[in-house]
Amino acid sequence: MKKIKCMASLLLLLLVMLMPGGRALAFGMQAPAAADRVLDKADIWSESEEAEFRDSIEALSETYHTDVVLLTVYMLYDAALGDQTYSSAADFADDFYDRGGYGYGNGRTGLILVISMEPGNRQYHFSTSGREYESYSSSDISFVQGEIQPLLTGADYDGAARRFLELVKLHEESGHFDIGLAKTDDSDMLWSLGLALLVAWAVTSNMKRRMNPVQKASRARNYAVPGSYELRHYNEVFLGTSVSRRPRSQNRQGGGHIGHSGAGHGGGGGRF
Amino acid sequence: MSDTLSFKCPNCGAPLTYSAELGRFSCEYCGSSFTFDEVKNADVNADTPFDWGDYAANVPEEHLDGLVSYVCKSCGAEVVTDAVTAATHCPYCDNVMVIEDNVSGLLKPNGIIPFRVDKKKLKDIVKAYCSGKRLLPNNFLTTHRIEEVRGVYVPFWLYGCRADGNMTFDATRVRTWADSQFYYTETSHYLVTCDGGMAFSRVPADGSRRMDDALMDSVEPYDLSELKDYASGYLSGYLADRFDDDAESCLPRADLRVKNSLADAFRSSLRGFTTAVPVAKNMKLTDTRVEYVLLPVYLITASYNDKKYAFAVNGQTGKMTGNLPVSRAKFWAYFGGIFAVISGLFALANFL
Numbered sequence: 001m002k003k004i005k006c007m008a009s010l011l012l013l014l015l016v017m018l019m020p021g022g023r024a025l026a027f028g029m030q031a032p033a034a035a036d037r038v039l040d041k042a043d044i045w046s047e048s049e050e051a052e053f054r055d056s057i058e059a060l061s062e063t064y065h066t067d068v069v070l071l072t073v074y075m076l077y078d079a080a081l082g083d084q085t086y087s088s089a090a091d092f093a094d095d096f097y098d099r100g101g102y103g104y105g106n107g108r109t110g111l112i113l114v115i116s117m118e119p120g121n122r123q124y125h126f127s128t129s130g131r132e133y134e135s136y137s138s139s140d141i142s143f144v145q146g147e148i149q150p151l152l153t154g155a156d157y158d159g160a161a162r163r164f165l166e167l168v169k170l171h172e173e174s175g176h177f178d179i180g181l182a183k184t185d186d187s188d189m190l191w192s193l194g195l196a197l198l199v200a201w202a203v204t205s206n207m208k209r210r211m212n213p214v215q216k217a218s219r220a221r222n223y224a225v226p227g228s229y230e231l232r233h234y235n236e237v238f239l240g241t242s243v244s245r246r247p248r249s250q251n252r253q254g255g256g257h258i259g260h261s262g263a264g265h266g267g268g269g270g271r272f
Numbered sequence: 273m274s275d276t277l278s279f280k281c282p283n284c285g286a287p288l289t290y291s292a293e294l295g296r297f298s299c300e301y302c303g304s305s306f307t308f309d310e311v312k313n314a315d316v317n318a319d320t321p322f323d324w325g326d327y328a329a330n331v332p333e334e335h336l337d338g339l340v341s342y343v344c345k346s347c348g349a350e351v352v353t354d355a356v357t358a359a360t361h362c363p364y365c366d367n368v369m370v371i372e373d374n375v376s377g378l379l380k381p382n383g384i385i386p387f388r389v390d391k392k393k394l395k396d397i398v399k400a401y402c403s404g405k406r407l408l409p410n411n412f413l414t415t416h417r418i419e420e421v422r423g424v425y426v427p428f429w430l431y432g433c434r435a436d437g438n439m440t441f442d443a444t445r446v447r448t449w450a451d452s453q454f455y456y457t458e459t460s461h462y463l464v465t466c467d468g469g470m471a472f473s474r475v476p477a478d479g480s481r482r483m484d485d486a487l488m489d490s491v492e493p494y495d496l497s498e499l500k501d502y503a504s505g506y507l508s509g510y511l512a513d514r515f516d517d518d519a520e521s522c523l524p525r526a527d528l529r530v531k532n533s534l535a536d537a538f539r540s541s542l543r544g545f546t547t548a549v550p551v552a553k554n555m556k557l558t559d560t561r562v563e564y565v566l567l568p569v570y571l572i573t574a575s576y577n578d579k580k581y582a583f584a585v586n587g588q589t590g591k592m593t594g595n596l597p598v599s600r601a602k603f604w605a606y607f608g609g610i611f612a613v614i615s616g617l618f619a620l621a622n623f624l
Binding site: 087088188189192193195196197199200201203204207208210211212213214215216217218219220221222223224225228229230231232233234235236237238239240241242243244245246247 | 405406407408434438443452453454455456457458459460461462463464465466467468469470471472473474475476484485486487489490492493525526528529530532533536537538541593594595596597598603606607608610611614615618619
């Protein structure tokens, strides 16, 4: 009898897990409320647009059990994160996500898109966490960047948020971006072809050079009297030092990083 | 008509002419005159080594163009040859003719390296040289392409000198580091001066205008420690030329090689610099010595597609050099093949 009860319980648990949102319920998690996941502090979206985004986020959360946050700010500062202004949108996004308590389950799965409208230093960054950190490849991140950045540069801020949510959904459905992969493959293929051409030319040119070894001698190294080299005077005059620097990231950022809370994040972004 | 043996002036080594009026041999170059016994006892052919200074002082101008006729000692035929020929074969009896005028007296070489590589081994040497040359046309070796093989003693100048000078470099040391936001590059600039010298011994340069300088440079090196005193017997069976490019006109070739090598030594003395660009150089050669030697070279002429190809084999070491014809079809086949393989590997890597 105990065995039957046990089997029934396991079957029930399995069914619940297979239902939409069931996994969260099965592990005692609630879908987070969507109200505080669209934070337009820079006031670049209309109220109707914000409502539209909330609906989309709620649908994503229920269907795919991932947390999505959209945040716009005037500058990379938030009182909740301490008395500091961030220079990196990536660090700001990571900390805002981690300290805001966002994310599904123990892995705190989810994404946050931060758009900073600081004059002269407009940046955006989307950060991935938990399961999303694992599932977004570098080509996926590059693809999202390639889709979002032109919209932000063209001041189509609601379009950028809308496209971001579409891409999150697309990624949840297929696990990767088909179009993005195709584009990346094309680019990789061009590089590969270019490199193959270069190698083929280098190898065959070397083979051709071996066919023409006749050249005038320009050195008499073999005829130097052994031990006769004498360096009578050697002088180094220090003239000065120049230091140049270049940003570690300019238009694009990407790759994995660790937030101040210690959680791992992925994602990418740039300036617009 | 010149003879293949003549008397030389004991003072300057120039050819002597007999004056029937005076009953003595006289020298047109230094004005001396000698009796037959004096000339015979001097035996200049055996004892006078080549001295460039002596030669340049006593024979300021020579006319080496045109043809000269000699009498073959074997069959008595009159043989016409270049003015610079030192040894040749009689076209009538194939006897070896050593043109003593061009290898004796003032022109007697300081030394000679005898042929050590047998002519019979040339076939194997050519085969080994062509093996592994993947762009060589298939029928280059299979068809009878080689037109002529000649063993020639080529006149070479050997220069010894001491090179001294100084060189200035604009050098940099570069240090890089990064923090969370920037990559930093610190470039420290220095002006580095080196002053020193180096001695060189027996830097060769061929003294024959007939020989391609690049071909003769490429056939190096010779083991010059094996130089022997010149004796005309070594020329037997081979061709030989005297120099027609004198020691002064060939010196710039050795001068360039010596100065480049000293510059290399200065550059290698620089330590710990990322870049070093020479900005000033001042070098001079002193204590310059010249030796005149004959070095053994097999010259091979081949033709392919109506084009002549010249090869040289070092007669001492067997080292072969020479530009080979390139098959266009093979070149593009290899290019396409390598391109296809690498592209395929990349495609496979992308697919996986």
